[in-house]
Amino acid sequence: MTATVTVEVGLGDRAYDILIGPGLIARSGAEIARRLPGVRTAIVTDRNVAAAHLDSLTEGLAAGGIESVPIVLAPGEKTKSFDALQEVVDGVLSARLERGDAVVALGGGVIGDLAGFAAGIVRRGMNFVQMPTSLLAQVDSSVGGKTGINSSRGKNLVGVFHQPRVVLADTGVLDTLPEREFRAGYAEVAKYGLIDRPEFFAWLEKNWREVFAGGAARTEAIAQSCRAKAEVVARDEFETGDRALLNLGHTFGHALEAATGYDSARLVHGEGVAIGMALAHRFSARLNLASPDDAARVEAHLAAVDLPWRMADIAGPLPDAERLLGYIAQDKKVSRGALTFILTRGIGQSFIARDVPASEVLSFLRENHPG
């Protein structure tokens, strides 16, 4: 059993700790009561996660003297909706929780985003605790305070910035995660190396087998990822600048998710990000910003861990290059009509490129289209 690692997110009077390690569900009551004495809670989760962990969490909270009311939702991306938001809000109000009480999110990104949004709007902002149960949520969505739901116009278009008071990332729950889901989360781990931590990427190239196996290397990879994200978020909490770097791989990735109709049998978010990161490096090489060797290195690592890295790795037909460009232009990271991309000058040297010409993107998509 490895020790718990603490990562501090430095956001002034909204600063909080991320605790990473095994056994945190069992210790949740003590950790939360220490930070929010006298708090009462509503646990927001989905049926799948509830079956595996709700009893342990309820006991863990009770061991610290914390009452909890469960709000159990349907699993899946469809739960990031206005209807589910209203269900959570009503549940929290029915439990008669007050502003000083807490909403606890137990689940992956969908649950964290939804529960955090509810916590941000009930009584104009209640306390919020993240207990992420997927690798993706532990290294990405549970850090940084972005919450939200989807709209018919696109994903994550509605939400608030609402920081948690503490994040408890129990690495023990990852042992029961399906292999494909863990691997998809790993794409976001690799992303932090590619953004601005070349040594971390090199470390992953050497140690990824240990990260997949669990134990100290996994805790270390998660802690490094949280540290990397926390640093970017502390610089730019409300995404007016640098925070956009966290979207490395996401512009191409979101377009591919949309192009495959968000069909998780074909592509899940982390896989889209993996292909998106490989494309961002290859596109940067094509624009003579980076060496093709760096793009090749990214592709090789993603292939080594068995992640998809090119459009041809997606099963079934894709829309043509023109339509893919349409999906990119619809993405929310379009500022006043100009295309914004995260590009790179090499491993760990990514940057925000505004005014990328659509014609260059289109040519690149044509050259790399498998159809």
Place this chain on the structure above:
Amino acid sequence: MTATVTVEVGLGDRAYDILIGPGLIARSGAEIARRLPGVRTAIVTDRNVAAAHLDSLTEGLAAGGIESVPIVLAPGEKTKSFDALQEVVDGVLSARLERGDAVVALGGGVIGDLAGFAAGIVRRGMNFVQMPTSLLAQVDSSVGGKTGINSSRGKNLVGVFHQPRVVLADTGVLDTLPEREFRAGYAEVAKYGLIDRPEFFAWLEKNWREVFAGGAARTEAIAQSCRAKAEVVARDEFETGDRALLNLGHTFGHALEAATGYDSARLVHGEGVAIGMALAHRFSARLNLASPDDAARVEAHLAAVDLPWRMADIAGPLPDAERLLGYIAQDKKVSRGALTFILTRGIGQSFIARDVPASEVLSFLRENHPG
């Protein structure tokens, strides 16, 4: 024609101006474009206000080069709902507005609260402009950044703090306001005097006829009210302390609104606040905190302007004292089970009283109950 008065709300990087005076709808385009160059807008309003002012606003915005898309809702408190929120959010997204664009609220408190909430959550926060068309909204809800909707559990239980970029309070629109609605708004004007501005209350006792008649005295009363509210909000933006003073009269008032089933034929919000303020002063006298002369002075002024000031002024039967206390305990300003009231030591000397014994409130309600 009186000149425009500007009140600055000092909230650091969220600071903004409130412009007060006639003709501001016609000048809206210039005033908004100066502060938000290149902005596009969605105008959120209700059918009644749209019939009176939507065309002038659309022209006023166009004169400043600002495009607008109208989103017209049903009038009335029922519009502060999840359904209407979703309608506004979808409308803003359909208009393809981006983060730097603006939602413009044209209407009373319902429209301002709803539109501000939508602006606070679309793309995790867009620009927001308040154009209040009722006296109540001009002196209260359009200042301070509280937004929200009602829930089946109570009013304003769901929302966010989201400050406007500018407030344009066109005093010309008040000329067409029904007398009863103007008078109800006046209760909130008098409230600012009673909170901490005894000279303002004395000025109102002398000049209320001119305030009701319109012109410079009305603009001055609105500006004083906005200044008073802005000062409290600047001290305590997120209502962790002093801001609760703004609830003077609201604990009794909300209970009476709930007790009359929010039936506007019997009691509208400002009337509930008027009775609530009188009761708060009378209750303070009963607790030997203030002189009964001050309570009598408040009652006399409310009676002079023809506002209700005692429970007996409400048409129809009221629930008994025990049930009224139940409504008070349900009010959201209950902190961990203790009853919190805004009480006073005299005119303009209100303060936050925590742990007010329920037994004292009950005896007081029994003594003052008309039934």
